[in-house]
Amino acid sequence: QLQQSCHIQALESVRCKRYWNISIHNIRYHFIPACGCGLPTLPPVLSRVVAGEDVRPHSWPWQISLQSDSSGRWQHVCGGTLLSSEWVLTAAHCINDRYNYRVELGKHSLKTSEEGSVALRAAAIISHEDYNILLSRNDIALIKLSSSVIFSDTIMPACLPDGGVVLPHRAPCYVTGWGRLSTGGALADVLQQAFLPVVGHDICSQPDWWSVLATDKMVCAGGDGVTAGCNGDSGGPLNCQNPDGSWDVHGVVSFGSGQGCNVLQKPTVFTQVSSYIDWMNTVMTNY
Structure with missing residues (x-):
């Protein structure tokens, strides 16, 4: 039996970062603890270049593509963040009640079929009840996935800050x-x-x-x-x-x-x- 001590924060956003790789009867299992978050298997290559740049593949494994069927086929409309095996965080202004949505996880290139990626329908979308579209206030929504996603090297949840934390200038x-x-x-x-x-x-x-x-x-x-x-x-x-x-x-x-x-x-x-x-x-x- 394996145990580890975790400092648990809100939303199971915790600080234990170890991964267990276990072989049983020559079958290899890769266990990611429920309390694992925020540490990619492949860390991002960081630079402070002017303008954006291509990322190292799968170095932000909590990044998701939110896609709608507004045009008759699935198209990327917004980004989002995987919080757990069932929940995704996005912006309320991304959601239009007229359309259906799905979440694509584990993606690097949107145009390419990639091993390790998965697409799941949205079972429920909950926008903040006080979202103000004119002032962009409370612009936040949660998406419950139609089934639990299995974590892997390409799909991992993000960590979240403690409630009330304010980043300093120039962080x-x-x-x-x-x-x-x-x-x-x-x-x-x-x-x-x-x-x-x-x-x-x-x-x-x-x-x-x-x-x-x-x-x-x-x-x-x-x-x-x-x-x-x-x-x-x-x-x-x-x-x-x-x-x-x-x-x-x-x-x-x-x-x-x-x-x-x-x-x-x-x-x-x-x-x-x-x-x-x-x-x-x-x-x-x-x-």
């Missing part, structure tokens, strides 16, 4: 997604990552930045006029590394400037995950 984080590579451009085929330092709320809420649109339940990141989240990145994660090397998802891509993807002093704005831990726990308990 180094990365946004990931298959969003448009430029304003009005095509969606990326291969998953992209971009370095986005956090902009403190006192700066982001200034009149020449986002002013009152940026609330204390949001995280701003970027704003250098070069690098930003773009259309199609919506709902995806803002990934920030802990001192122990694990990654917490602190944000859900919510909105950017209507003038384009990379506008000076108009950073990408994320729903601040730490402000919604209690809401997420309540939803996941009741469904």
Whole structure:
């Protein structure tokens, strides 16, 4: 019998990071503990390049593609974050009640059939009851998958921060997604990552930045006029590394400037995950 001590946080977002590989009667099993999160088998190759770049395949294994059948076939509409074997986090503005949705996990290239990827229908979608589409407030939603996904080297859950945690100004984080590579451009085929330092709320809420649109339940990141989240990145994660090397998802891509993807002093704005831990726990308990 194997045991390990875990410091359990909300949503089983915990700090135990070891993986058990066990051979029984010459059959090899790869066990990922229920408390494992935030440490990819293949760590991301980090750089602070200007603009985004292709990621190392499967180095952000909690990144999902949310797809709708709005055009008669499945198409990528938003990103999202795998939280557990049954639950995915995304943005409320990604959801339209007229359409059906599925979640594709373990993907690197959206156009290629890849070993280790899986597509599951959404069994339930719960948007925040106080979501305000005009002000982009409470822009958060949870998706319950139609069946439990099996964790692997390509599919792992993210860690989440403790409730109420606020990132400091210039905290180094990365946004990931298959969003448009430029304003009005095509969606990326291969998953992209971009370095986005956090902009403190006192700066982001200034009149020449986002002013009152940026609330204390949001995280701003970027704003250098070069690098930003773009259309199609919506709902995806803002990934920030802990001192122990694990990654917490602190944000859900919510909105950017209507003038384009990379506008000076108009950073990408994320729903601040730490402000919604209690809401997420309540939803996941009741469904």
